[in-house]
Amino acid sequence: MFIINKAGRDDIPAVLEIEKVSHARPWNEAGFICELSKQRSGRGILLTAQDEGSGAIAGYITGDFIVDYLHISNMAVGPDFRRGGAGRMLLAAAERETLKKKFSSLTLEVSEKNEAALSLYRRFGFEIKGRRPKFYEEKYDGLLMWKRLI
Numbered sequence: 001m002f003i004i005n006k007a008g009r010d011d012i013p014a015v016l017e018i019e020k021v022s023h024a025r026p027w028n029e030a031g032f033i034c035e036l037s038k039q040r041s042g043r044g045i046l047l048t049a050q051d052e053g054s055g056a057i058a059g060y061i062t063g064d065f066i067v068d069y070l071h072i073s074n075m076a077v078g079p080d081f082r083r084g085g086a087g088r089m090l091l092a093a094a095e096r097e098t099l100k101k102k103f104s105s106l107t108l109e110v111s112e113k114n115e116a117a118l119s120l121y122r123r124f125g126f127e128i129k130g131r132r133p134k135f136y137e138e139k140y141d142g143l144l145m146w147k148r149l150i
């Protein structure tokens with residue numbers, strides 16, 4: 001099981017380790033520090049999933065509150081923890097934070113080639129609402145997905 005927390009400065013090294021092995025173009029430290037500052041001022045989230053057994057950071061999610069929705073800008077779960085439910089728990093926590101603000105929707109963009117993420121988002125109730133042709137690697141479409149909450 002995983003415990004969801006708001007990230008702090010001390011979590012950034014562990015987050016960066018996961019980021020490096022999860023994305024082709026990983027964010028750097030400054031990127032995550034910026035997310036922490038948005039979280040502090042209520043403009044965004046940077047939540048972590050902590051493995052209950054080992055205490056290790058298993059994954060994280062970031063997002064920006066825009067108008068009345070949360071745009072999920074990044075999420076990843078470390079390879080050792082995948083298929084353990086952390087991704088679903090992080091999305092559920094992001095949804096709770098959005099509902100606390102009485103905002104209406106969640107949105108994100110994902111490559112049509114990212115089957116794991118696409119399957120997770122679909123199962124979580126996201127629908128494809130738009131497409132950015134050949135946005136990823138100049139080959140794969142970016143899928144714009146929304147989940148209406150209220």
Ligand SMILES: CC(C)(COP(=O)(O)OP(=O)(O)OC[C@H]1O[C@@H](n2cnc3c(N)ncnc32)[C@H](O)[C@@H]1OP(=O)(O)O)[C@@H](O)C(=O)NCCC(=O)NCCS
Binds near residue numbers: 085121
């Ligand atoms: C996408 C990602 C965050 C999923 O995290 P996770 O913790 O493994 O996801 P969960 O265990 O909560 O999975 C929930 C459901 O999503 C779907 N899913 C997750 N990984 C999947 C995979 N590899 N293949 C097919 N379906 C998958 C399944 O329906 C799964 O439910 P099930 O395990 O009961 O079948 C993780 O694979 C990851 O970090 N990938 C690399 C980074 C990335 O692609 N981030 C998203 C960028 S938009």
